[in-house]
Amino acid sequence: xxxxxxxxxxxxxxxxxxxxxxxxxxxxxxxxxxxxxxxxxxxxxxxxxxxxxxxxxxxxxxxxxxxxxxxxxxxxxxxxxxxxxxxxxxxxxxxxxxxxxxxxxxxxxxxxxxxxxxxxxxxxxxxxxxxxxxxxxxxxxxxxxxxxxxxxxxxxxxxxxxxxxxxxxxxxxxxxxxxxxxxxxxxxxxxxxxxxxxxxxxxxxxxxxxxxxxxxxxxxxxxxxxxxxxxxxxxxxxxxxxxxxxxxxxxxxxxxxxxxxxxxxxxxxxxxxxxxxxxxxxxxxxxxxxxxxxxxxxxxxxxxxxxxxxxxxxxxxxxxxxxxxxxxxxxxxxxxxxxxxxxxxxxxxxxxxxxxxxxxxxxxxxxxxxxxxxxxxxxxxxxxxxxxxxxxxxxxxxxxxxx
Numbered sequence: 001x002x003x004x005x006x007x008x009x010x011x012x013x014x015x016x017x018x019x020x021x022x023x024x025x026x027x028x029x030x031x032x033x034x035x036x037x038x039x040x041x042x043x044x045x046x047x048x049x050x051x052x053x054x055x056x057x058x059x060x061x062x063x064x065x066x067x068x069x070x071x072x073x074x075x076x077x078x079x080x081x082x083x084x085x086x087x088x089x090x091x092x093x094x095x096x097x098x099x100x101x102x103x104x105x106x107x108x109x110x111x112x113x114x115x116x117x118x119x120x121x122x123x124x125x126x127x128x129x130x131x132x133x134x135x136x137x138x139x140x141x142x143x144x145x146x147x148x149x150x151x152x153x154x155x156x157x158x159x160x161x162x163x164x165x166x167x168x169x170x171x172x173x174x175x176x177x178x179x180x181x182x183x184x185x186x187x188x189x190x191x192x193x194x195x196x197x198x199x200x201x202x203x204x205x206x207x208x209x210x211x212x213x214x215x216x217x218x219x220x221x222x223x224x225x226x227x228x229x230x231x232x233x234x235x236x237x238x239x240x241x242x243x244x245x246x247x248x249x250x251x252x253x254x255x256x257x258x259x260x261x262x263x264x265x266x267x268x269x270x271x272x273x274x275x276x277x278x279x280x281x282x283x284x285x286x287x288x289x290x291x292x293x294x295x296x297x298x299x300x301x302x303x304x305x306x307x308x309x310x311x312x313x314x315x316x317x318x319x320x321x322x323x324x325x326x327x328x329x330x331x332x333x334x335x336x337x338x339x340x341x342x343x344x345x346x347x348x349x350x351x352x353x354x355x356x357x358x359x360x361x362x363x364x365x366x367x368x369x370x371x372x373x374x375x376x377x378x379x380x381x382x383x384x385x386x387x388x389x390x391x392x393x394x395x396x397x398x399x400x401x402x403x
Contacts, residue, residue: 010042011042011044014033014036014037015037015042015050017033018030018033018034018050019050019053021033022053022054022057022059022062023053023057025057025059027059027061027062030059030062030065031061031062031065034065034066034069040066040069040070040071041070041071041072043075043077043078046078047076047077047078047079048077048078048082049071049072049075049076049077050066050071051063051066051067051071051072051073051075051084052075052076052082052083052084052087053087054066054084054096055084055085055087055088055091055096055100056087056088056090057091058088058091058092058093058096059096060095060096060099063084063088063096063099063100064099067099067100067103073100073103073104073105074105079112080111080112081109081110081111081112082111083105083106083109083111083117084100084105085097085100085101085105085106085107085109085133086109086111086117086120088100088117088129089117089118089120089121089126089129089130089133090120090121090124090126091126092121092124092126092128092129093129094128094129094132097117097129097132097133098132098136101132101133101136101138102139104138107133107134107136116133117129118130118134121133122322127321127322128172130321130322131172131321131322132172134216134320134321134322135170135171135172135217135220135320135321136170137166137217139162139163139166142157142162142165142166142169143162145157145165145198145201145202146158146159146162147159156194156195156197156198156201157191157194157195157198158191161186161187161188161191164186164187164188165186165188165195165198167182167186168182168183168186168188168195168224169199169221169224172321173337173338173339174220174223174313174316174317174320174321174337175336175337175338176227176230176262176266176278176281176313177263177266177267177335177336177337177361178336178337179224179227179228179231180227180231180259180262180263180266181259181336183195183228183231183259184259189259192228192231192232192235195228196225196228196229196232197225199221199222199225199228200221200222200225202218202221203218203219203221203222203290204290206218206221207290207291207294215294215295215296216296216319216320218291218294218296219296219297219300219319219320220320222285222289222290223282223285223316223320226281226284226285226288227281227285230281231258231259234258234261234262234265235258237258238257238258238261239258260361263335263361264361264364266278267335267362267364267365268365269365274311275311275313278311278312278313279311279312282312282313282316283312285316286300286301286304286312286316296319296320299319300315300316300319303315303319313337331352332352333352333353333354333358334351334352334358334362334366335353335358335359335361335362336354336358338354341353341354341358342354343356343359345359345366345370347370347371347374348369348370348371348373348374348377349374349377350373350374350376350377351373
């Protein structure tokens with residue numbers, strides 16, 4: 001009786017070398033070798049595809065190259081039933097997760113222990129991957145809203161803005177400032193009203209599904225639409241105020257200045273450092289969710305009513321993106337809430353920002369505290385030095401007391 005031929009013996013030298021380059025994260029060597037390969041759909045002795053290997057290493061460039069060459073996202077010959085998305089989620093690379101999702105991989109596929117890719121990412125603490133997967137909708141599913149239906153004379157969303165619409169809908173940062181800045185940067189300001197209506201339709205459509213209903217996405221669409229409604233209200237107030245002033249001042253007002261007005265409204269703190277506008281707006285948003293009997297509404301309502309409840313934004317973010325087992329180090333942007341910003345205030349070093357624009361937008365609040373925070377940071381090392389315990393001195397004092 002002969003043993004079954006191992007799958008790795010079916011690989012040629014080039015295929016073995018490709019897997020070796022991936023294992024060593026040698027993207028340059030992988031790319032050079034890949035140029036002479038016709039078929040990238042092969043597996044190793046465990047049944048793991050080349051795409052799965054690249055995904056597990058979190059190698060964004062290699063994954064993109066393989067997808068461009070026709071790599072099969074469903075190729076899987078090992079018994080554990082891990083898809084490339086499972087491996088990408090374990091790697092912690094959100095960009096690779098997004099590439100695979102854009103390629104059409106199914107996020108709900110289960111492995112041999114009945115876990116989705118998002119659940120595996122949560123298990124190992126890769127929360128950004130969880131959020132990327134859970135917030136994803138396909139661009140093709142949004143094409144419906146770029147087409148004319150029934151008695152419409154024009155679509156809800158212009159076809160030319162489909163890519164921007166998709167980027168807006170799949171954004172995982174739910175901070176109101178980030179939503180406003182995204183609308184501006186993605187060129188969606190001119191369709192604010194129709195965008196809000198479209199999100200309301202998407203929420204309704206999601207909740208009417210008889211199967212594959214996604215309450216989290218439904219609530220997210222409702223929330224995004226609610227923030228857009230607040231943005232529209234801010235724009236109307238801004239226009240009315242400048243119309244009343246008239247003259248040159250009205251002409252000098254930039255039509256996008258209301259975005260900055262909205263941002264400052266969101267970031268304005270009370271004497272206790274709390275964001276009153278955000279707290280009130282988000283509680284109203286949850287209260288007006290159209291489907292009261294669903295799980296996510298009851299969860300949010302319960303947490304809002306709890307004693308010493310966390311900020312409303314934290315509650316909504318956890319409800320939509322999922323609870324985190326621990327708090328990631330690295331902090332958040334003080335303006336838009338983005339994770340792990342790489343810049344700090346050059347003076348106090350105590351607050352973080354994504355970029356200079358976020359710092360500029362937050363300065364109206366931070367300038368009141370910057371000097372105080374700087375003074376605290378300068379005195380803290382001194383106080384810590386004074387407070388250091390000398391164990392020898394302590395023993396000597398204790399011996400005097402005992403004598």
